[in-house]
Amino acid sequence: MAIVLKITPTRFRASDSKLDSQRRYIRKVSSGEDLRFVNGQNMDVSGGGLRYVQPTGTAVDDGVYDGSFIGTTGTRIKV
Amino acid sequence: MSGFTASSSRIRVVETIGSVDETVFDTDDDMPHIVGTTYLASVAVDFDNLTQTVSYVGDSCIATESLERVNVYNPSVWSAFFVWTPSSYDWYYDTYTAGFMSFDRTYTPGFMSHEWEWVYDPCGYTIPYFEYSVDAEEYSSVTNIADLPTDEDGTALDVDFVIVQATGIRTTGGKDARFDQSLPTTVPTKTFSFQGSLLLESSGEASGGSWFRRIMSVYPSGSKLKLKVQESVKSLSRGAYDSAFPHIGETRSTYSFNLKVFFGKFRQ
Numbered sequence: 001m002a003i004v005l006k007i008t009p010t011r012f013r014a015s016d017s018k019l020d021s022q023r024r025y026i027r028k029v030s031s032g033e034d035l036r037f038v039n040g041q042n043m044d045v046s047g048g049g050l051r052y053v054q055p056t057g058t059a060v061d062d063g064v065y066d067g068s069f070i071g072t073t074g075t076r077i078k079v
Numbered sequence: 080m081s082g083f084t085a086s087s088s089r090i091r092v093v094e095t096i097g098s099v100d101e102t103v104f105d106t107d108d109d110m111p112h113i114v115g116t117t118y119l120a121s122v123a124v125d126f127d128n129l130t131q132t133v134s135y136v137g138d139s140c141i142a143t144e145s146l147e148r149v150n151v152y153n154p155s156v157w158s159a160f161f162v163w164t165p166s167s168y169d170w171y172y173d174t175y176t177a178g179f180m181s182f183d184r185t186y187t188p189g190f191m192s193h194e195w196e197w198v199y200d201p202c203g204y205t206i207p208y209f210e211y212s213v214d215a216e217e218y219s220s221v222t223n224i225a226d227l228p229t230d231e232d233g234t235a236l237d238v239d240f241v242i243v244q245a246t247g248i249r250t251t252g253g254k255d256a257r258f259d260q261s262l263p264t265t266v267p268t269k270t271f272s273f274q275g276s277l278l279l280e281s282s283g284e285a286s287g288g289s290w291f292r293r294i295m296s297v298y299p300s301g302s303k304l305k306l307k308v309q310e311s312v313k314s315l316s317r318g319a320y321d322s323a324f325p326h327i328g329e330t331r332s333t334y335s336f337n338l339k340v341f342f343g344k345f346r347q
Contacts, residue, residue, distance in 0.1 A: 007083055009081070010081055011081075012081075012082075012083040012092045012103075019092070019104055021081065021083070021092045021093075021094045021103045021104070022094065023103070024103070025103055025104050025110070026111055027102075027104075027105065027108040027109060027110050027111065027345075028108065028109035028110075028111065028239075028345040029108065029109075037239075037240040037274065037343075038240075038274040038275040039238075039239060039240045039241060039274065039275075039298065039299070040275060040296075040298045040299075041275055041276050041296040041298050041307060042274075042275035042276050042296075043275070043276030043277075043278065043294050043296065044276075044294075044309070045217075045292040045293075045294055045309050045310070045311035046217065046311050047215075047311060047313055048215070048289055048290040048291055048292065048311050048312055048313025049289045049292065049311065049313070050278065050281070050289060050292045050294070050311075052276075062288075062289050063288065063289075064288050064289040064290070064313065065289075075239060075240060075345070077111075078102075078108075
């Protein structure tokens with residue numbers, strides 16, 4: 001039988017355990033992130049070279065890239 | 080301490096690990112959720128053949144040797160010599176004349192003569208020589224491949240993130256213009272996920288520097304999901320004269336992708 005809601009001193013489960021305190025859920029935070037979600041183009045090519053924009057927004061070029069792509073900073077995610 | 084709290088509009092679950100309380104779930108945080116999923120089959124990506132240009136570099140000398148009648152000047156010459164006059168005796172007058180040496184010279188004037196000889200010319204004639212180079216190119220195309228999920232009123236949702244799960248195959252393996260071998264591709268043979276952009280192909284010069292890149296990007300913009308395909312080519316010289324890039328006409332690559340796109344938001 002599906003668990004609708006079950007609360008014990010050490011565990012919380014709801015909606016057939018779709019929500020379970022023993023799992024790790026991700027959420028958007030303003031700081032202290034564990035990872036970032038990229039939501040747009042994060043590479044560009046120009047002059048035969050490549051720019052990769054890290055989720056932090058830092059651009060990494062291959063030494064050949066001659067464009068001006070900026071990219072976007074990824075969304076901060078906490079696990 | 081692990082716990083669950085529910086108050087007015089907030090639900091919060093905390094898990095204590097060691098002595099640290101970690102938030103498992105908190106409706107005051109922006110919680111991600113998927114607002115739509117789209118399946119896109121056989122999304123085509125097509126990169127054309129590269130092109131090359133031949134440029135005049137200069138002329139090279141060809142040595143020749145020919146039999147020619149040439150003028151030869153024979154310079155004037157003075158010839159000097161001694162002349163010995165022998166002694167003589169005149170019987171009639173009974174006189175004797177002793178022999179003696181005298182000095183004389185002759186002059187031969189200069190003159191022209193003609194003769195045949197082989198004449199070497201290090202640059203008897205010239206032929207032009209050329210160098211080939213791959214044309215520099217910046218190619219970009221953007222197409223709409225899907226509509227973003229909409230709300231009840233049909234207004235496109237402002238999605239916060241897109242996760243693409245993909246399978247793909249290279250249906251035409253383009254070759255490096257210089258070599259009889261396909262460009263290496265980074266598309267894995269199995270299902271993979273990405274956000275944003277994906278490097279498809281690249282190639283480097285002998286020095287190691289990049290001269291060729293092909294990428295694709297999938298991202299939301301406005302009310303559409305966009306596919307952006309880009310190619311960047313730096314002009315590459317052949318490095319030898321009168322030698323074209325042998326595989327320039329085989330550099331086209333094509334891909335076919337099956338995309339499962341998850342559209343997500345952090346708040347309604």
